[in-house]
Structures are given as C-alpha cells and as structure tokens.
Amino acid sequence: MLFLFFANAMPAVQMFPTETTVFLQEHLNNWYSLRSYYSVKILTDLPMQILCASSFLFIAYYMTGQPMEYYRMLQMWSVCLLITILGQTVGILTGAAFGTQTGFFLIPAVTTPLLLFAGYFLKLREMLIYLQPLSTVSFFRYTYEGMLQAIYLNRPNLSCTEIYCFFQSPSKILSIMDVPTVPFHAILIILASWIICLHIFTYAVLCWRIYYAKK
Numbered sequence: 715m716l717f718l719f720f721a722n723a724m725p726a727v728q729m730f731p732t733e734t735t736v737f738l739q740e741h742l743n744n745w746y747s748l749r750s751y752y753s754v755k756i757l758t759d760l761p762m763q764i765l766c767a768s769s770f771l772f773i774a775y776y777m778t779g780q781p782m783e784y785y786r787m788l789q790m791w792s793v794c795l796l797i798t799i800l801g802q803t804v805g806i807l808t809g810a811a812f813g814t815q816t817g818f819f820l821i822p823a824v825t826t827p828l829l830l831f832a833g834y835f836l837k838l839r840e841m842l843i844y845l846q847p848l849s850t851v852s853f854f855r856y857t858y859e860g861m862l863q864a865i866y867l868n869r870p871n872l873s874c875t876e877i878y879c880f881f882q883s884p885s886k887i888l889s890i891m892d893v894p895t896v897p898f899h900a901i902l903i904i905l906a907s908w909i910i911c912l913h914i915f916t917y918a919v920l921c922w923r924i925y926y927a928k929k
Contacts (some may be wrong), residue, residue, distance in 0.1 A: 715857050716829070718767060719801035726805025727817035734810055734920070738927050748920055756913070767791070788875065789864035789898060796905040797857045800921040803912040810919045813902075827838055830851040833859065837892050848853055853908050860901040862893045 715769065737751055771794045775787065804825070808817040830836060831845065832854035841849060849855050866884035874882045881887055896904075 715794075715797060715854065715861065716803035717804075718798045719804075720827070721766075722763070722798050723803035723805035723821050723825075724818070725810075725885065726802045727809040727821060728805075728814055730806045730809035731814050731817075732788070734923065737920075738923060742926060742927060748917070748924060752917060752920065760799075763798050763802065764795060767795045770794075770892060781869065786864050787917070790861060792902060793857055793905070794865065795911065796902065797853070798914070800905060800909050802908055803916065807916040807919065808914050810916055825854070829854050831855065832857075833892060838895065839892060853905060856896070856901045856904050859893050859895065860898060860905075862888060862891060863898050863901070865895065 733755075740746065741748060741751070763886065768791065771791055772787075775790060776782075780786070782788075783792060804821060805817070808820055811817075820860050827848060828851070831849040838846060838849055866888050868926065869884040871882050872879070872884065
C-alpha cells in the first residue's frame with residue numbers, strides 16, 4: 715500500500731512542475747486548452763499505472779501465498795490500482811500548487827497523520843472521539859481495510875500444523891483488526907471519490923496558474 719502510493723506520488727510531484735511550466739507557455743500561445751491537456755495527461759498515464767500496479771501486485775500476491783481465487787485477486791487489484799492513481803493525483807496536485815521542493819516536504823507531512831489513523835497502528839475503537847474523524851477521511855484506512863477484506867473476508871480456516879493456532883480463523887483476524895466497518899463496494903466508491911475530488915482541485919489550481927500567468 716505505502717509503496718504503491720509513494721512510488722507514484724513522489725515522481726509526480728517532481729515532474730509535474732516542469733510539465734506545468736511548459737504547458738503554461740504552450741497554452742498562452744493558444745496551442746491547446748487546459749481541458750485537452752489535462753484529460754490527455756490522465757488518459758496517457760493510466761496504462762502505465764495499470765501495468766506497474768498489476769506487475770507489483772501479482773508478483774507479491776503469488777510470492778506471499780495468498781489464495782488464488784479470481785474474485786479475491788480482482789478485489790485486491792482494484793484497491794491497489796485505485797491507491798496507485800490516488801498517489802499520482804496527490805503528487806500532481808501538490809506539485810501544481812506548491813512546486814517540487816515544498817511538495818517533497820508536504821506529501822509525507824500531510825499523509826503521515828492519515829497513515830497513523832488508518833487502523834493498523836491505532837484501532838478505531840482505541841481512538842479518542844475527537845480523533846476518529848481523522849480515520850474517517852483517511853484513504854489509507856479504506857485501502858488497508860479493502861486489502862484485508864479481499865484476503866480474509868468469507869474465507870475458510872487457514873491450514874495449520876500446530877496443535878493450537880490462534881489466527882487460524884480469518885474471521886478472528888478481521889475482528890481483531892476491526893474489519894469490516896464498511897462494505898467493499900463502498901471502499902471502491904470512497905477511493906474513486908477521493909481521486910475525482912483531487913483531480914477537480916488540481917484542475918482549479920491549473921486554472922488559477924493560467925489566470926495568474928496572464929496578468
């Protein structure tokens with residue numbers, strides 16, 4: 715999860731400010747519109763995102779001995795793809811708004827609190843009431859929960875050669891991790907909504923950059 719996010723966010727925040735400078739020059743020369751540039755950028759980046767996320771996922775999925783069931787693999791793939799796209803979108807927005815140097819600092823600084831309240835380090839039931847909203851808005855929480863549901867939800871008991879295995883029951887694992895709190899389809903909708911909102915903010919930032927450049 716963290717690899718897919720930061721491996722896409724950090725290169726994006728490094729490269730997009732350079733692209734923005736070139737885009738502003740070409741846009742002010744009336745070569746193409748912002749809508750054309752941004753839509754083409756999203757579509758051209760998508761195949762590489764799918765390829766990289768799929769390559770990492772299927773290798774890691776097989777080598778960690780996860781169940782080779784198509785619907786579980788599809789669920790895992792969909793969550794990984796969404797967090798990959800989300801990571802790049804965060805990098806693009808940060809790079810467009812703040813530039814490379816500030817963006818390199820802001821992405822870890824802003825996303826680390828979201829990671830802390832994702833449910834891995836601190837369970838939802840263990841949080842103070844005024845901190846629980848941070849978990850609600852954390853896209854890491856939904857990614858983490860989606861991965862757990864894809865692997866363990868409605869799964870038969872795990873094989874065990876010992877006399878007693880505490881974690882033999884997948885339902886017990888999910889219960890300890892406070893999963894599920896939302897249905898799997900809701901997780902996909904929430905992650906997709908994050909991506910859409912961030913793209914809208916990025917488009918607005920680019921509109922502001924164009925307006926400022928024309929002054």
